Amino acid sequence: MRITDIRTHVLSTPLEEPFAFSMGWVRQRSTMIVEVCTDTGVTGWGESLCHGLQPPQIAQTIVQAALKPLLIGQDPADVDVLWERMYNLTRPFGMKGAVPNAISAIDIALWDCLGREAGKPVHKLLGGAWRTRVQPYATGFYRVEGKSYPEDAVAEARRHLAKGFTAMKLKTGFGVEEDIRYILGVREGIGDGPKLMIDANHAYNVGAARRILKAIEGADIHWFEEPISPEDIEGYKELKSLTSIYLAAGENEFTKIGFRDWISRRALDILQPDLCSAGGFTECRKISALAQAWHTPIIPHVWASGIGLAASLQFIATLPPAPLALKPIEPLLEYDQSLHPFRQDLIHGAINLRDGMVDIPQGPGLGVEINRDVIEKYRVG
Ligand code: CA
Numbered sequence: 001m002r003i004t005d006i007r008t009h010v011l012s013t014p015l016e017e018p019f020a021f022s023m024g025w026v027r028q029r030s031t032m033i034v035e036v037c038t039d040t041g042v043t044g045w046g047e048s049l050c051h052g053l054q055p056p057q058i059a060q061t062i063v064q065a066a067l068k069p070l071l072i073g074q075d076p077a078d079v080d081v082l083w084e085r086m087y088n089l090t091r092p093f094g095m096k097g098a099v100p101n102a103i104s105a106i107d108i109a110l111w112d113c114l115g116r117e118a119g120k121p122v123h124k125l126l127g128g129a130w131r132t133r134v135q136p137y138a139t140g141f142y143r144v145e146g147k148s149y150p151e152d153a154v155a156e157a158r159r160h161l162a163k164g165f166t167a168m169k170l171k172t173g174f175g176v177e178e179d180i181r182y183i184l185g186v187r188e189g190i191g192d193g194p195k196l197m198i199d200a201n202h203a204y205n206v207g208a209a210r211r212i213l214k215a216i217e218g219a220d221i222h223w224f225e226e227p228i229s230p231e232d233i234e235g236y237k238e239l240k241s242l243t244s245i246y247l248a249a250g251e252n253e254f255t256k257i258g259f260r261d262w263i264s265r266r267a268l269d270i271l272q273p274d275l276c277s278a279g280g281f282t283e284c285r286k287i288s289a290l291a292q293a294w295h296t297p298i299i300p301h302v303w304a305s306g307i308g309l310a311a312s313l314q315f316i317a318t319l320p321p322a323p324l325a326l327k328p329i330e331p332l333l334e335y336d337q338s339l340h341p342f343r344q345d346l347i348h349g350a351i352n353l354r355d356g357m358v359d360i361p362q363g364p365g366l367g368v369e370i371n372r373d374v375i376e377k378y379r380v381g
Helices: 057-071 076-094 098-118 151-163 176-190 206-215 233-240 255-264 280-293 306-318 372-378
Strands: 003-021 024-038 043-048 133-139 167-171 195-199 221-225 246-249 332-336 357-359
Touching: 003 057, 003 372, 024 057, 024 098, 024 306, 043 098, 043 306, 057 076, 057 098, 076 098, 076 280, 098 280, 098 306, 133 195, 133 306, 151 167, 151 176, 167 176, 176 195, 176 206, 206 221, 206 233, 233 246, 233 255, 255 280, 280 306, 306 332
Parallel strands: 133 167, 133 332, 167 195, 195 221, 221 246
Antiparallel strands: 003 024, 024 043, 133 357
């Protein structure tokens, strides 16, 4: 099988109701999709994570200008070699951020090609699945103009519970006193049952995060995600030694080299690489091996549209329980419930909550089919 073309599709659409997290207002949902065409007629799909504040055209330009010339004529089965070549070429200008973000989309598409060619889901090519379904947690709770908190967050939590979610993650990072009042208020409003996490998107320094951690100790918070800056490994280590609440981060870290220090210095309780940003399957399976060697669980960050969601489920299927036991601690699926006009339509609505769980797609490749009409509807580049 040889690669004959690499196509990029940039999709974007404004949101009727913009929402905020601690770093700014999200006014549109966007993505950059890669389509890898081959001489056997097999086509593979991949996606770059597009954060709410990130222009998707950056990843497109990297794919088209820097990476595509390396790949035309190559065999997707050489995926490991191709990954290292892409990384080596771009290392001087892109070890973190937009470049691994673009490489991720290509890598996911190459694995999709391999799976479709073999007639097997990607998780089978990666060594098999530990599970056929995964417990999702609802990501949402963004701030919307004109609403009041915690009251409207409690109402949102009840909607997630009614759908079958048993775990959810609050957006925080809006001020120490405000966050403490909010977290305690939501916990009181929903009761003791649901698993509750909080995410500040690195809005704090160590001192501020420490005050929040101490004040919410009795609220049974499962993890505190990105309390502080993704550059501050020492700060994470300091916080981790002060609290029984798990510390989680990783959506702003990239490649096995980037994760190496976080893992070996034991700075986190939970690692959150994003498959669509940290380097795709090829790199994230290596991050997973490093994490396993240091006995640290991975619960991936997921905020992509349907292609990235399907790919992330394939990856989650392969994550070994850490540790393996009769009743192991299982990874969760981050299931974004915030407004996204094409997340589901792009994959014909193929991924859903069923009895509180989400099935790992079992079809070839990523296990979902792409709706080209949706690509044309939202195309901006
Ligand atoms: Ca996050």
